[in-house]
Amino acid sequence: MSIPKSSFHIQLPHITKPFKTLSHKPSKILCSQSPAPQNPIISILRVIPDWADAIQESRLKQPRPLYKNKDWVEHRSSLRHLKHLLSSASSRVILSLVPPVLAFTTVAVFVASYNTLVFWDLLPEFFPVLRASSLPYQLTAPALALLLVFRTEASYSRFEEGRKAWTKIISGTNDFARQLIVSVESDSVLKTALLQYVLAFPIALKCHLINGSDIGKDLKSLLEDDDLAVVLSSNHRPRCIIQFISQSLQLLNLESSKLTTLESKVTCFHEGISVCEQITSIPIPLSYTRLTSRFLVLWHLTLPIILWDDCHWIVVPATFISAASLFCIEEVGVLIEEPFPMLALDELCKLVYDNVQEALMSEKKIREMLDAKMENGASRKQSPNGYPTAGSGQSTWPNN
Template sequence: MHDPILTGITQVGLPLTPFTILSPSLGLLLVFRTNASYGRWDEARKFWGLNINHTRDLNRMATAWYGNQSDFDGTEFMGSQSPLKQAVNTAERQYLLGQVSLMTWAFVRSMKRHLSPVDEDEEAFKEEIKSRLTPEQAQNIIDAAHRPNRALYDLSVAIENLPMHFVRKNEINKNLSIFEDTLGGSERLLTSPVPLFYSRHTARFLSSWLLLLPFALWEPFANSWNHIDMLFSTAFTSIMLFGIEELATQLEEPFTILPMQGFCDKIGANCDEIVSWAGEGLEDEAVVAANMKEMAPSR
């Protein structure tokens, strides 16, 4: 035994039984809350993964299919041949494909702004949009009530302006439908948070449990000097359990922790690189015929 530092104080204790009974319930509540929050974060991450994949796909198809709207004999395009290099206006191609790349970036950047707090991203968004787009394009997006929708419309117009058969434009436009789905899914996560009473009940349950825990540990730690071991045990338990609660709190708002700015910068760089490849690998009929003749097996 030991001499207490403070004397003349009535000892107050609680039995461990209620804590033992409630521990599984508290554990399950924390697990369910953490899983629900992680599910929201994982879903948001997958939406942005789809954005990254399909922005690349869109610009790849637009670049490779540019100018394919008719056969060489002038008949309706059947998808079997590409136009001659010299038949393409390279300056016009660079501009039109550049518009597709820019509007692709404008959509994801507008989506990032749409999902972020106003005071966190508004000024940076306006500055970036004005620095990359024409004044009219930038102002149209900034003034729109729903900026991602406006940017998506501008992207549709950029695709429609490409000299390309409508069948291939339809294939490219399928990516825009996916963008609408990722945008709508992200808005659902943003506007449908974890119910407040669920979060509050978990926090109150955990706080009450940890607040009363030292009274239940008083007797088991009676042999330690002035119950010093109880203080360390209670502090360690509180840090671990409150850490789980804080983890769930952070994950339930995924757009505050996902590196969306990095995603936007990555998408912009990838799209610019893809459209810069326009015209590479396209050979005229004479070159193709010569290569085929050279590769033909000798008899």
């Protein structure tokens, strides 16, 4: 059973005096100017980074599943380490690290080759061997570890904040729909339209937060065409749907207490928008991110020189392993800093829709059963001692 499209349409009030918009002076751009041609060397150097970024962005757009019981069994399986190792070639995080890891490994190969040529006297005598003491690295290694830990922890706190915000939004949507189904007794067109607006809010907010979402496609089967046109023409689509909800509530013939309760649920939606927009608009302080990146780059540029005396050509795999490990930790922190593409928002919105569908299907049946119980309860006979007779419907604990 699907929610039917209603013929109810809300007429937005005509604003005769719109808000004054800020005037922007057009910038002076000469028509004769043309974009400078890109250096072919830079274009060649950008091939691998652009390829890695394209893979990463495409993987971020893939829908996330909600875990079920079988997923948790697989998640804690003893074979998970082998499975994760074999799937490394398709990992989004690992593929995004190809440019820096390849660059630092190349530097290690260059340093090892240069020192080998000097050692074999194939270069003039004034060329020195690139070597240095490992003491500075021993002193700065704890600082780098703490910097990576704090960076990842700060990113995870943002991820947790986004998850909690969406938990409140989904819970509020379910509660709002439940109260609408119970409070509005008549199966009117307005009730159906209002339920559609409530279900459309989390979808609109999801599309508002995730880049590249197609809100028209997601809401096409849920909203009427003219309602969808109004939503698509607005600058802030989640708030536009809240306006539909607020104005629809005013048209309901409800008691003031019930209306106040329903209007209070709209506050949950506003709070959810505010929290989510703050997370997407305000990143971790950029100086912190830049410091971590610069520290990692300088560390691995000089790592082959530090390790040459002890490792010689082993500096190449050592640099590769170090760069892959430390940059992977930093990359995970950058990914979860923007939590919403990492959450299963599509599945959460679908779950809300399925819950409301089930509530609508069982609404009349449950009400009929309760009315029948009330009628039967009035005709039940009591025993002389005041206890209910057999078959009176009194429930007992299953273990008793």
